[in-house]
Amino acid sequence: MTTDQNGNTEGAADARPAREGAPVRPIRRRLWIYRLTSLVLGPVLFLGLLETGLQLAGYGRPTSFFLARQGAKGELSLTDNPEFGRRFFPPSLVRAPVSLAFPAAKPAGTCRVFVLGESAAMGIPDPSTSFARILEVMLRDRFPKVRFEVINTALVAINSHAVVDIARECARYQPDLFVVLLGNNEVVGPFGAAGVIGPYAPSRRLIRTSLWVKDTRIGQLMSAGLRATRLAGKGPRYWDGMAMFQGSRVPADDPRLRATYAHFRENLGQVCEAGLSAGAKVVVCTVPVNLADCPPFASEHSARLAPAQRTAWEAFYREGVQQHAAGQFTEALRHLDDATRIDDTFAELEFLRGRCLTALGRNAEARQASIRARDLDALRFRADSTLNETIRQVAATDQARGVLLVDAEREFAANSPNGLPGKDLFYEHVHLTFSGNHLLASGVFQKIAKLVDPAMRLGPQALSEQTCAERLAYTQRERTRNAIRIHEMLQNPPFTEQLDNAERERHWEEQAQERQQALGPEALQAAVDTCRTALQTAPDDWMLRTHYAYLLTELGAPSQAVTQYEAIIKQRPYGVMAIDKLATLRLKAGQLNEAAAGFQAALRIQPGDSAAAYGQAEVLAARGKVRDAIAAYDKQVNKEPDRVEALRRMAGFLDHLGKPKQAQGRLQEALSLDPNDPLTHVDLANALAKAGDLDGAITHSEAALRLRPNWPTMSDHLAALRKTKANDGPSLPR
CATH class of the missing domain: 1.25.40.10 (Tetratricopeptide repeat domain)
Known part of the structure; x- marks a missing residue:
């Protein structure tokens, strides 16, 4: 190609059509990009506007584990969110965390310890004497110049999928230590292979995506819609403990376990990473379980057996x-x-x-x-060998970065006869007795004490079990009450199907006289005195003061209990439990205005507080507004996730108002929801007996005993009913 004197290039005429047509392709490309962008941004913009609109309209609930509360002086406190579990459980199965309240900004000179885990870490049956509480007592005694905050974030029935999110939240609030006891619920918890608390999910990415969606108001709206149309699956309609899993066996060779173990490994690693990234040390515990005195819950033969x-x-x-x-x-x-x-x-x-x-x-x-x-064991409620070995491996991987291992499984074996932990350390399969909690706390204390004081040469000596019990006001009375709570649980499947159930019940009956003495007036007074002494050592311990208020109420000293609840509320203004208890005492004293104000204050803090809602109905009844009271009770019952328990409670309220027929109707409604609830059968039997219907009372008493065969009190009551009928005498006294 050449150029003439006018600057024209030879061949330019031939090239012009190409240059004239060149812009067509970029224009088409831009139109294509514009259309694609519109297709993407349109829905995104719509969803963003919908999410914002739902939030502005007040729809939905916060999904965080902690809720921020602003005080009168502008300071921020963090409390527990009772609705946290809704991302992981159906509404009917949501469990609430232990009541929490601590400043968002860590005070100077404070060592902040977050405890993460499930019901064993929570301290079932009594969180006030959990291993976290014993650990706190040990640390405060050994290091009196350091202010320790031991914050127990454990929750019943959760597993590592939920603990990851809790750990990430804890990491935002200046943690010094994470203590992790986790592994019992990996199969039976959310997304686990048992598939009871929501469907099993083999993909962790899918699990995290679904949790992200549920974090949004749109996701909550979708979930509500699915439940309304019954497309969310046939999960349990109410909380029924471990009995819910009876038909959900997972044998040891089930291929779903591989995904469960993989999820646990990744989740536990991310829990550790959350703490390490926040500058905290992480203490990870292997999970001890009852080996000596807990027979398997379910056994399966090999599928290849001819x-x-x-x-x-x-x-x-x-x-x-x-x-x-x-x-x-x-x-x-x-x-x-x-x-x-x-x-x-x-x-x-x-x-x-x-x-x-x-x-x-x-x-x-x-x-x-x-x-x-x-x-x-095909009903996998206990951490197994694979899970515990995974814990050891994860701890070893990050040991150099600050992850410490407490091998509690081996420590419990070393402190048990024949190397088999049993009933001295466990109430049943996994929940620790005070001795078990003390042993676990001692192992964690040894690790933490060396972190607090690196110059410590000799191993730190932990407080004795007896001293810890005295500091936490744990007397023989509390020990007995805990045993009774656990025995109530043992009356239900799968415990009733265990190999040694009959022997366990015989042993329980042999101790009846001893339990009666432990709960008598002298034992109550001794517990009050012990608690009062313990409070002198730890006047800021709200759990201890709450226990003291309980004891004073049982002792028949409500005015003293009022003083204790007032002190708790002053210390923890967002603790609705103390507000409810104080309002209830006001109600019983006839101080209706004060009671109503208290219940209303609790509902302002926690709109879903059922105790306060019921309390308001009780106030209406006390003011003679019976129809309004029943309507208020009815409204709350319809909101309750556990409708069966709520209906039983309403039946008691109606009976108290002198409306036995309506009370019976509510109990019949409860039985229509759950024909296998022994407590409803008992309540209905009592109601019918008072109404003179001995045949009906006997029928429902027999039903209760079929559902819970080892129930001496019910057996005696049934015998009395039959005797009364045989003698053709009057109905049983109320």
């Missing part, structure tokens, strides 16, 4: 059981070993082998058999 093999297996097993019962442990073990050679996957078989081996003094083999029985 009918003839099963017949032979059952013959050997039956002989082994009979020989074991007769104390012929060598012969029993021989028969059980013969059964094992046919099928070694039956958890109960391994448990019996462990007991025989223990009786024969072969402790190492007994421990291995007991561990294997736990690992084969």
Whole structure:
């Protein structure tokens, strides 16, 4: 190509059409991009506006674990969010955390410790004597110049999928330490292989996406819509404890366990990372469980077992059981070993082998058999060997960055007869007795004390169990009350299906006189005195003061209890429990205006506070506005996630108002929702007996006993009903 004297280039005419047509393709490309952008941004903009609109309209609930509260002087405090669990549970199954309140900005000279985990870490049946509480007592005694905040964020029925989010929130508030006890609920908790608390999800990415969606108001609206149209699945309609999992067995060879273990490893790693990134040290505990005195909840045969093999297996097993019962442990073990050679996957078989081996003094083999029985248990409520080994591996991976391991599983074995932790350390399968909590707290204390004082050469000495019990006002009375709470749980499946259930019930009956003495007037006065002394050592301990107020109320000193609740509210103005209790005492004293104001104050802090809503209805009834009171009660019952319990409560309220027929109607409604609730049958039996309907009372008493066979009080009541009917006498007194 050449250029002439006028600057024209030869071939320019030939090139012009190409240059004239060149802009067409970029224009088309820009139109395509514009259309694509519109397709993407349009829905995004719409969803953004919808989300904002829902928030402005007040729809939905905050999903964070902590709620920020601004004080009169502008200071921020953090409290627990009772609605946190809605992202992980259906509304009917949501569990609430322990009441919490602490300043958002950490005070100078404070060591802030967050405890993360499930019900064992929470301290069921009594969070006021959890291992976190004992740990706090130990630390304050050893380091009196340091102010320790031990904040227990554990929650019933959650697992690592929820704890990751809790840990990330805790990381925002200047933590010094994370203490993690986690692993019992990985299979039975949210997204776990049992598939009861929501559907099982094999993909962790899918789980995190679904949780992100539920974090939005749009997601909450969608969830509500699905529930309304019954498209969200057929989950439990009410909380029924471990009995909900009866039909959700997960054998040891179930392929879903691989995903569960992988999720746990990643989640636990992220919990540790949350603490480390915030500059905190992380203490991770392996999870001890009851091996000696908790037979498997469910056993499964190998799917490859042929009918003839099963017949032979059952013959050997039956002989082994009979020989074991007769104390012929060598012969029993021989028969059980013969059964094992046919099928070694039956958890109960391994448990019996462990007991025989223990009786024969072969402790190492007994421990291995007991561990294997736990690992084969098809109702997987206990952390197994894989989960505990994962905890050790995760701790070892980040040890250099500040992750410390408390191998509680091995520590409990070392402090148990024959290396098998049992009823001295556990109430049932995983929940710790005071001795168990003390042992766990001691192990964690050893690690933390060396962090607080690196110059410490000798291992720090933890406070004795007796001293910790005195500091927390844990007397024989509290020990007995906890045992009664646990026994109530043991009256239900799957505990009633366990191998030693009958023996456990006999032992419980043998201790009846001892329990009665522990709950008598002298024991109550001793508990009051112990609690008063403990408060002198820790006057700012609101849990201890709450316990003191409970005891004073039981002692018949309501005015003194009022003083204690007033002190708690002054210290923790956002603690609705103390506000409710104080308002209830005002109500009983006839101070209706003060009671109404208290319940209203609780509802301003926590709009979903059912105790305050019921309290308001009680105030209306006391003012003679019975119709309004019933309407208020009815409105609250319709909101309650556990409708069965709410209906029982309303029945009691109606009976108190002198409306027995309406009360019976509510109990019948409760039975239509859950025909297998023994407490509803008992309440209805009592209502019918008072109305003179002995046949109906007997029928429902019998139903209650079928559902809960080992119930001495109910057995006695049924016998009295039958005797009254046989004598054709008057109905039983109220």
